[in-house]
């Protein structure tokens with residue numbers, strides 16, 4: 001079977017995620033036969049460097065022998081068991097390890113099976129906590145503009161990317177939206193820290209005005225990923241933690257995209273030295289092998305649900321594949337790799353190579369900004385550099401980048417006008433330079449007219 005056979009069979013029966021299927025008339029889906037390290041290979045032997053870690057999930061490359069062996073071993077004993085009334089070794093070990101690694105004070109792990117579900121769990125838990133604590137007036141959530149927390153209705157409601165959200169608005173609960181500290185909009189000469197601090201004033205005012213009705217503030221710590229890899233300084237999180245405490249409002253850290261080393265530390269919250277009340281994890285949790293998510297929370301939250309059954313305080317939320325044994329085992333193997341390979345230290349060198357490889361883009365007439373936090377680097381294309389006028393979204397400049405990348409063997413998947421690198425951590429310096437060279441060609445082509 002060649003590429004064409006698989007893509008035509010695909011188009012006869014599949015409906016792909018986040019896709020206008022008509023686009024496939026011009027560019028059929030690429031069938032992937034195998035993955036090895038940072039490389040994906042199609043049925044005709046063409047290779048693609050996975051510069052976006054397959055939607056930010058893959059950490060140690062495709063086909064990693066250690067994770068593969070752990071999964072094979074797990075298959076010999078237990079693939080899955082209901083997690084209500086039963087438990088298993090990988091679920092227990094993983095919860096113990098995550099609690100050990102996460103900010104001190106997070107001591108309970110509630111499993112789910114994908115990122116959006118983890119966000120739903122955190123929102124429901126926060127709301128339900130306040131009910132159990134005798135504060136039924138707390139029913140609302142505070143969120144940042146340009147944020148993204150997933151596609152299920154609760155998660156979509158607290159997000160703010162119009163492309164995904166607008167059409168469903170009539171179905172959604174209404175969050176209180178505060179302008180993002182997105183440092184792309186800082187004044188020239190203003191530091192990220194100064195801008196983030198300045199933008200915090202609106203959050204402070206909002207918390208003061210809405211503390212009585214607010215359950216929680218939800219944020220993507222340090223990088224708003226789906227919103228175009230927009231970044232801000234840790235000082236914002238520090239101020240937010242203090243203000244949430246002062247006003248009696250929970251803090252939900254959605255580390256689904258930024259967790260597991262993407263920002264340079266294992267969790268982004270570490271850079272602000274804060275402990276959220278809820279920390280959502282998924283994506284890299286299993287190294288990109290299997291769907292799994294969890295919400296870590298505090299003993300105080302757990303205690304508010306702990307009572308006689310008849311008092312109806314329990315958190316009666318579940319998903320069938322909650323805490324799947326294979327997925328938990330893949331996660332344990334992933335955490336082993338962080339330790340064995342000293343990944344966070346090694347990534348500092350890779351992040352430097354990414355910075356060097358992309359530095360020259362700053363001078364491109366259609367690049368407004370090159371920004372980076374740890375292993376995430378983003379390049380913002382604009383029509384007019386002087387006033388940072390964006391390209392209209394209808395022109396789909398990013399799609400041109402995507403198409404060129406594929407012809408040269410690099411999977412770049414821009415977010416609108418933002419090209420970014422978020423590769424698996426097994427990428428070699430030469431592969432980073434290749435990825436950046438191809439991105440450079442693609443930028444020239446995409447901005448030519």
Ligand SMILES: Cc1ncc(COP(=O)(O)O)c(C=O)c1O
Nearest residue numbers: 114115116148149150254256257
């Ligand atoms: C910050 C953040 N939260 C939540 C989600 C949703 O995760 P999932 O796609 O697994 O539902 C995503 C996915 O991109 C994300 O980036």
